[in-house]
Amino acid sequence: MAQGKTNLTRAVLLLALASVFLITLDLGDSNSTSRVRRLFDTVFAPVENVSRVVTRPLSDAWNSFRTYDDVVAENNRLKEQVALQEGAAVAAAASVRLSQELLALNGLPTLAGINSVTAQVIGETPSNFSQTVEINQGSNSGIKVGMPVLNAAGLIGKVTEVFADRALVMLLSDPDYALSVKVVTKSSRTPVTLPPLPTEDAPTVDSVLDSSQTSTTSSTTTTTTTILGFTPSATTIPAEIVSGGGSNITVPIASQLSVRETGILEGRGPGSQPIVRFLDATTRAEAIEVGAPIVSAGGSRSLAPPDIVIGVVSRVVERLGTAGPVLEVELVANLSNLSFLRVLLYQPITETGR
Amino acid sequence: MLGRLLQVVASRWFRLVLVTLLVLSLQTTLFSEIRPFGYSVQLIAIYVAVAGAVHDARVGAIVGLVSGLMYDAVLATPLGISGLVLGAVGAGAALLLQPFRDPTWWLRILAVSVAASLGEVLLPLVKAVVGLGGWLTARVAVVALVTFVGGLVFCTPLIPVTRWTLRERVSIGRR
Numbered sequence: 001m002a003q004g005k006t007n008l009t010r011a012v013l014l015l016a017l018a019s020v021f022l023i024t025l026d027l028g029d030s031n032s033t034s035r036v037r038r039l040f041d042t043v044f045a046p047v048e049n050v051s052r053v054v055t056r057p058l059s060d061a062w063n064s065f066r067t068y069d070d071v072v073a074e075n076n077r078l079k080e081q082v083a084l085q086e087g088a089a090v091a092a093a094a095s096v097r098l099s100q101e102l103l104a105l106n107g108l109p110t111l112a113g114i115n116s117v118t119a120q121v122i123g124e125t126p127s128n129f130s131q132t133v134e135i136n137q138g139s140n141s142g143i144k145v146g147m148p149v150l151n152a153a154g155l156i157g158k159v160t161e162v163f164a165d166r167a168l169v170m171l172l173s174d175p176d177y178a179l180s181v182k183v184v185t186k187s188s189r190t191p192v193t194l195p196p197l198p199t200e201d202a203p204t205v206d207s208v209l210d211s212s213q214t215s216t217t218s219s220t221t222t223t224t225t226t227i228l229g230f231t232p233s234a235t236t237i238p239a240e241i242v243s244g245g246g247s248n249i250t251v252p253i254a255s256q257l258s259v260r261e262t263g264i265l266e267g268r269g270p271g272s273q274p275i276v277r278f279l280d281a282t283t284r285a286e287a288i289e290v291g292a293p294i295v296s297a298g299g300s301r302s303l304a305p306p307d308i309v310i311g312v313v314s315r316v317v318e319r320l321g322t323a324g325p326v327l328e329v330e331l332v333a334n335l336s337n338l339s340f341l342r343v344l345l346y347q348p349i350t351e352t353g354r
Numbered sequence: 355m356l357g358r359l360l361q362v363v364a365s366r367w368f369r370l371v372l373v374t375l376l377v378l379s380l381q382t383t384l385f386s387e388i389r390p391f392g393y394s395v396q397l398i399a400i401y402v403a404v405a406g407a408v409h410d411a412r413v414g415a416i417v418g419l420v421s422g423l424m425y426d427a428v429l430a431t432p433l434g435i436s437g438l439v440l441g442a443v444g445a446g447a448a449l450l451l452q453p454f455r456d457p458t459w460w461l462r463i464l465a466v467s468v469a470a471s472l473g474e475v476l477l478p479l480v481k482a483v484v485g486l487g488g489w490l491t492a493r494v495a496v497v498a499l500v501t502f503v504g505g506l507v508f509c510t511p512l513i514p515v516t517r518w519t520l521r522e523r524v525s526i527g528r529r
Contacts, residue, residue, distance in 0.1 A: 011416055012412055012419070012445075016419065016438065020434060020438070027484060047379045062387065123382060129489045
């Protein structure tokens with residue numbers, strides 16, 4: 001009996017030491033712990049799948065009981081919202097395409113050039129102290145650790161663990177998540193409107209167009225549409241080009257374009273809005289407006305490509321001294337109700353080899 | 355060789371791993387979906403506490419360490435954190451009952467619930483110690499409360515499960 005107790009004590013000590021050793025290894029991003037996880041997953045995944053199938057009726061019943069009224073109300077609201085936004089989305093898609101073409105033309109990185117994998121959320125985190133979701137695509141689909149994950153609204157997180165046919169995605173709200181972002185603020189000054197050039201100084205149309213070869217006709221094109229909420233504007237082509245006529249030209253000067261403040265976005269757990277800190281200390285809180293959009297900053301060491309929409313500033317907290325302001329961020333993606341996600345097959349340099 | 359293999363398969367520690375796999379699968383499926391007040395009931399912590407309360411501190415600690423390591427392999431948290439915490443939960447549940455020679459059923463349920471909920475307080479503390487801060491907020495109290503109530507509900511059905519799992523009187527390392 002005494003021998004048995006001694007053996008048990010030894011086993012306890014051995015396991016406790018093994019735990020400490022594994023924590024040290026894992027915090028140092030050791031490959032061996034990743035291999036242990038993958039090995040365990042091959043054993044555990046079939047058991048979990050059977051359990052999911054068996055317990056689905058129970059979880060469905062619970063969800064029906066808890067959220068039926070909310071779902072009906074949300075469905076009605078969303079139908080209305082979809083109808084309103086359908087037209088706007090068409091116009092927005094055209095603008096996005098134009099913007100991407102311009103970026104590509106100038107050799108700037110765009111999301112359009114990055115392949116992606118669509119995945120479905122199959123489970124939430126079982127722990128109360130991590131903000132992750134499980135998706136049904138893994139290394140077999142080309143997913144790797146560190147890849148950014150989006151939904152239709154915007155960025156939602158990054159891949160932290162990858163198995164053969166599933167992966168874990170850490171959400172933006174997890175306190176362990178940090179990402180460099182930029183806050184697009186408006187310029188406080190209005191653009192300068194230049195007066196028309198004097199006729200003698202203005203370039204003549206002949207220098208641009210050969211009038212003999214160009215026939216200009218007056219026409220007005222009006223597009224009609226059945227799309228709700230979308231009001232197409234009339235496009236009018238001028239009847240004739242007035243040589244040296246000159247008109248007021250509004251020129252935005254470079255210093256008066258949108259200012260982009262950079263900072264680090266950090267999650268603060270469920271129920272709390274993420275914050276952006278480490279903004280430039282010289283930035284005055286008044287320079288940042290509530291509602292200013294926040295997008296990923298990009299860069300060679302960033303976790304995500306540039307210009308992925310993250311959210312808008314919901315509150316600006318000014319701090320004393322040299323510390324810059326702290327911004328609270330209202331995310332555009334609803335992290336509590338995720339279904340289909342898009343994993344960008346873009347692995348940051350900082351995460352390669354994992 | 356075959357006899358030895360059969361002996362290992364028939365041992366309570368092998369049974370422990372299999373039963374823990376089942377409990378863990380329930381934790382990652384049913385109990386991650388059913389979230390009273392938005393918090394997940396930690397069935398795995400209750401299971402470990404029951405093992406400690408039904409047996410002794412050493413057995414509770416071993417069940418906790420093994421279950422915790424398996425739980426960490428599923429979660430994105432560093433491997434070993436839940437192992438340490440659940441090891442403490444298993445041993446803690448047994449130590450809470452140590453002053454009582456023959457604890458009543460309700461005392462056992464109470465000890466299990468207290469130990470499991472203390473584990474939920476300990477987890478963010480340990481995470482903060484290893485540099486994964488940000489979880490030590492007021493919500494820890496609510497998480498502990500939900501786990502305490504979960505302990506009151508699920509302790510009774512888990513007692514026969516852990517008794518059957520750890521029934522064998524063979525210690526680790528004994529030939």
